[in-house]
Amino acid sequence: MGQYTQSIGRLIDELTKLPGIGEKTAQRLTFFLLKTPEQDVSNLAKALLDVKQHVRYCSICGNLTEQDPCAICQDAKRKRNVICVVEEPNDLYAIERTKEFYGLYHVLMGALSPLEGVGPEDIRIQELLRRLQQEPCDEIIIATNPNVEGEATAMYLAKLLKPLGMKITRIAHGIPVGGDLEYADEITMTRALEGRREL
Structure with missing residues (x-):
């Protein structure tokens, strides 16, 4: 990363740690963030910190929540x-x-x-x-x-x-709505046949 400034290189490195983000995507995101207004970047950083500080797992079901138990368990x-x-x-x-x-x-x-x-x-x-x-x-x-x-x-x-x-x-399990039978693999087709129901 010698061609980038230290802070740009660091941000690219950090972004590549996210799932599904390779170096090219990390570079695009970095340059997008550089063009983004500072307040929007600040809001993004705050949202990331808030998630880490406030979100936890429900003690009953394991769902993500900011209150324990979660809203579903309390309903x-x-x-x-x-x-x-x-x-x-x-x-x-x-x-x-x-x-x-x-x-x-x-x-x-x-x-x-x-x-x-x-x-x-x-x-x-x-x-x-x-x-x-x-x-x-x-x-x-x-x-x-x-x-x-x-x-x-x-x-x-x-x-x-x-x-x-x-x-x-x-x-x-089986063929999704909008899916074509010719593209279904053997396991998906087997599940679809096993799960058939009377019309």
């Missing part, structure tokens, strides 16, 4: 007997955007991945079990990602939770 209108288990808080937000789910959540903060050394003790499975001992639940919806780690996590949870006597369901 008396939510169905308290249905819990949707997701891998990360952004998965929770994806489900919330549908405005179709009115139960509670449990965020695992990851998925099982033996190749990366992530076992059951490394994600929030014990917290889920403790929660189920304290709160009666009729159904657990497993909404982990449809990849190897997500499937392994779903199978592990199903095996662990079935003896507790509640209904265990898995979100459907």
Whole structure:
């Protein structure tokens, strides 16, 4: 980075630490910020600091929140007997955007991945079990990602939770709306056929 000033080089280095940001994108962002009014850059810096200082994880579900427990866990209108288990808080937000789910959540903060050394003790499975001992639940919806780690996590949870006597369901997977069958891989097509329903 010898061609840049020290502060420009430092900002580019810091930006490349963000996921999905390579050196070229970091350079573009840096030069964009240099052209941006100082007040806007100051607002961005304050927003970054505020997030780090004020956002924490809900002690009940693991959702991101500025108040504990989070707004979802505090909402008396939510169905308290249905819990949707997701891998990360952004998965929770994806489900919330549908405005179709009115139960509670449990965020695992990851998925099982033996190749990366992530076992059951490394994600929030014990917290889920403790929660189920304290709160009666009729159904657990497993909404982990449809990849190897997500499937392994779903199978592990199903095996662990079935003896507790509640209904265990898995979100459907298959061809997305607007997708073309010719571009679907074998696993997606298999899931779509398995999850078919009567019209």
